[in-house]
Amino acid sequence: MKNLRSILTICGLLMLSNSIIAQGLNNEVVKANMIVDWERAKLYTREYLDAMPEDGINFKPIPDLRSFAEQMLHMSQGTIGLISSGTGANPIYQGKVLEKADEFKNKAALTKVVMECYDYAIQSIRNMDASKMDSLIKRGNYETDQFGWLNKAFEHQTHHRAQTTIYLRLKGIKPPNEKLF
Template identity: 50%
Template sequence: MKKTSLLLSLLALLVFSFTSASALDKEQMIKEWERAKAYTQVYLETMPEDGYDFKPSADIRSFAQQLLHLADANYSFGSLASGMKSPFERGAMEKAEDKSKAATTKMVLDSYDFVINALKGMTDAQMKEMVKFGNRGEMSKELVFAKAFEHQTHHRGQTTIYIRMKGIKPPNEMLF
């Protein structure tokens, strides 16, 4: 009897957690991307011009390359999820010759605008549609946007050490 009761309690908890943990709605996702753009802009502003080519180690990306890689992915993920054609070839941002503070900032912030506008153009039904995600199989367009968000957060976070190594206090977190 105790085992049955425990099992039913666990099952009820599991069902409750799945039904109450719904994905972000589209409007909340747009707000989160707008917040992420503002946060990334603070990172771009914090690093001085002479830090854009800085590499903490010779075998990793420079500060500019990290953020331009983030921009490349924003275009790639946003295009896949929305069906909008990216204005750039995959990898074009990171390969850009001009990696100055002004050029990098513009390219990175424009990539956020692309994702935000892609989200704004989507319907709830479209967000649930499935797309092929490389060799990882199919996933919902909503999940592609979530993966893009995780990716940009990861690479922005990596640049914190670049800023610290230049002797500058990195931006405070902007969770809200």
């Protein structure tokens, strides 16, 4: 009976350790895929920035909407905050409301800050401990795991980049082709 308990205990520990190892490997794969997706999103967004001429950077389809620059800056600020929540990385541009900063509302400065925010996201994910992706993080009224915050960050940047499609079309510019892979 004692040997049977020992064998069952050892089997249980082996199954538990295999589960933990498999979870760690899965988190590393998820992390690697996220990095690839963020790198692709960065290139895609760069195509949007490159497509808009200087005279369209502050274009608003109607007065009560954000300008093209404000959309991109809002997207970038959201990326910083959500990625910080998802990775624990120290946010860049602390104390600045990017969307309101006139210094970033020209093509060169806008492109620079948006690309820096993508680099921040990519580097923060690269440096995070993937084994903690299921750790719960509370931010304001919201609580989800690190993985959830990273997904929200990607969703947010996709949403705001997509909104600028109409800005390009209204300026007579064909938006960049979709980049799923």
